[in-house]
Amino acid sequence: MIEIKNLTKKFDDKEILSGINLTVKQGEKVVIIGSSGSGKSTLLRCINQLEIPTSGEVWFGNYLLTDVDPYLHEEIIKTSKTFQKLINKNSLDESQAIEAIQAQKLLKHQEGKEFKKAVKAYQEKYHIGIDQARQKIGMCFQHFNLFNNLTVMDNLILAPVELKMMTKEEAVSKASELLKRIGLYDKKDAYPSKLSGGQKQRIAIVRSLCMNPSVMLFDEPTSALDPEMVGEVLELMKELATMGMTMVVVTHEMRFAKEIANRIIFMDEGKILEEGTPQEIFNNPKNPRTKDFLSKVL
Amino acid sequence: MNLFKDIYKILATPELRNYLLEGFKNTLAVTLIAAGIGLVLGFTVAIVKIFAMDNRKLKPFAVIGNIYTTVIRGTPITLQLFIMVFAILAIPGFKVTAVILTFGINSGAYVSENIRAGILSVDKGQMEAGRSLGLSKYKTMTKIIMPQAIKNVIPAIGNEFIALLKETAIVSIVGSTVGTLTFDLNQATSTINKTIANYLAPAVLAAGLYLGIVYGITLLIKKFEKRLRASDRN
DSSP states (O other), rough: OEEEEEEEETTTTEEEEEEEEEEEOOOEEEEEEEOOOSSHHHHHHHHTTSOOEEEEEEEETEEEEEEOOOOOOHOOOOOOOHHHHHTTTOOOOHHHHHHHHHHHTTTOOOOOOOHHHHHHHHHHBBBBBHHHHTEEEEEOOOEEEEEEETTTHHHHHHHHHHHSOOOOHHHHHHHHHHHHHHGGGGGGTGGGGSSSHHHHHHHHHHHHHOOSEEEEEESTTTTTTTTHHHHHHHHHHHHHHHOOOOEEOOOOHHHHHHHHHEEEHHHHETTEEEOOHHHIIIISSSSHHHHHHHHHOO | HHHHHHHHHHHSSSHHHHHHHHHHHHHHHHHHHHHHHHHHHHHHHHHHHHHTTGGGGGGHHHHHHHHHHHHHHHSSSHHHHHHIIIIOOOTOOOOHHHHHHHHHHHHHHHHHHHHHHHHHHHHHHHHHHHHHTTTOOHHHIIIIIIIHHHHHHHHHHHHHHHHHHHHHHGGGGGGBBBBBOOOHHHHHHHHHHHHHHHHHHHHHHHHHHHHHHHHHHHHHHHHHHHHHHHHHOO
């Protein structure tokens, strides 16, 4: 469902993510843990392109969300001038040349017409407009980000109606149903400023659900909440998980992670240091950094 | 007291009273038209500057916008008025247009900075939330960001409007009359002076009128603001 290939992200010269590879299958619940500054939020935001990756590719099903990263495609590398030069002048064979180019990042700004054409053709074949992809990728933020100028109901129906996915009546009935399910139907005409943090976050989750997403991303959804409100949000997320939603969650709630995750990913300094089932990670961590981190948070 | 006698005399003499009323009317007219120009201009410049932040094609327009705000805000309006009326638009019969345009262009520079600040003051998360739902940047801007920005900006725009209204008083420096119009309250005042040889009474009357308008505008803005803030209190 989501495939991240050799993703890097630099802010100025600082490398936040270095060479992340990650695949999330349909229905899988992946929880990303790690200390702050480890790049886990940035990774999540790279999935729906709120941060544009510096290199690497993000795939959503059969669609490419990022630009083509030529280093990932041998057939594109083969059209480059550098490749021809390595073969002709340095008399490497094809696989050596490709390896050298990939390892040392030898591609230059100008690699000739053929190369440009190959990149463009690939891009046209697989790339999908990001706005279109985002309709199917729900996202929940640490600070909820409900639209302050709209009532709860209008928050929920704005996107489906504006994007012509539903008529207004359909959207209202869907939103009402979801609001009733989380017990906040009586707040439908309230503005966000009148809601508690827990209510806001649950409505933010429901806002994403109104789009019928095929995957949900959660960026520390409980970090900004008062302790007594964390439970209600986690409860809703658990319900989503049991309904079979594909989820990628960045969180500090280790107990929650243990409960819902199929796979835990431990990140540190922009790299995935360890991944495995909750049992493997929590009971038997292999990497010393993972051990160190878990000893502090558990 | 003489002052009250003079004020009474001005108000009681139709000819003198008409000067004041005419000035009152013209002041409002110039302010309103100039404010309209300023709003449209300021809004456009602000939007261009905001969108140019991540759109290379708009960069040159943003540079023009920056030059505009820098020059206009960096020079006295008195000079701008002189240059516009006696050089750039020194065409007979265009004095009124030149004056109104000057005020509009001047006001636009300040308004654009107010609106820009208002847009930037809206939490970044609002745009991210809109985009993450698949809404385009333009849609998020018009449905989410602008309504919140405008609410934030109303007091500043109100101040700008009041400042503009009072600034129109300097029209008198580019000529005693503009066409057949007696152009603003001050203008009317100085005309009245010639008739009654007392500076205080017309000045006090004019000041009273200015104060009245400004106070009225302040009340209107407050009311408007209160309505827009409904979503905060509910």
